[in-house]
Amino acid sequence: MKSADFAISAAPSIFFDALVILASEEEADYLSTQSGPVDCVRDAFAHLKVIGHTAGAQPLFDRVGVEPDQGIIELDGKESVGEFIKTAKNGRIWSREPKLRSPG
Numbered sequence: 001m002k003s004a005d006f007a008i009s010a011a012p013s014i015f016f017d018a019l020v021i022l023a024s025e026e027e028a029d030y031l032s033t034q035s036g037p038v039d040c041v042r043d044a045f046a047h048l049k050v051i052g053h054t055a056g057a058q059p060l061f062d063r064v065g066v067e068p069d070q071g072i073i074e075l076d077g078k079e080s081v082g083e084f085i086k087t088a089k090n091g092r093i094w095s096r097e098p099k100l101r102s103p104g
Contacts, residue, residue, distance in 0.1 A: 013043035018050040018088035020075070032063035041066065046100055048092035052084040069075040069096050 006015070013019070019041065023031060031037040042064045044051055050071045055060070066072060071093030073084045087093075 013040055013049060015051070016044070017091070018084075019044040020052040020084070021057040021060065022054050022073070022075070023056050023060065024054070025059060027056055028057045028060040033059045038064055045096075046097050048094060049068070050084065050088040050093060052088075053079075054067070068101075069093060071096060 005011075011033075021028070021041070037060065041051070041060055045059055045064065045066050048071070050073065051066065052073045052075045054075055060066075071087060073080060073087060075084060
């Protein structure tokens, strides 16, 4: 088994091109009370990264303010994993940016 390269508190979103959250609702509820995971997900969303997730991640998304778009992909089977990989290979979700930035 390979050990982790980073603790989530020491691995800001800028280190990664995409993010995957594999959590049950109970686990995501707990993560939503911790600053490291909250900051990581908030920054990944704000930096227009593709985010794959299990359905249970919703409490964390609610806490952070993640809104569904073509870069937020629920991983519920082989087909959705393929969609996540294809979307992540295309880079950032630029269509999200106007929703996150105020004009002017």
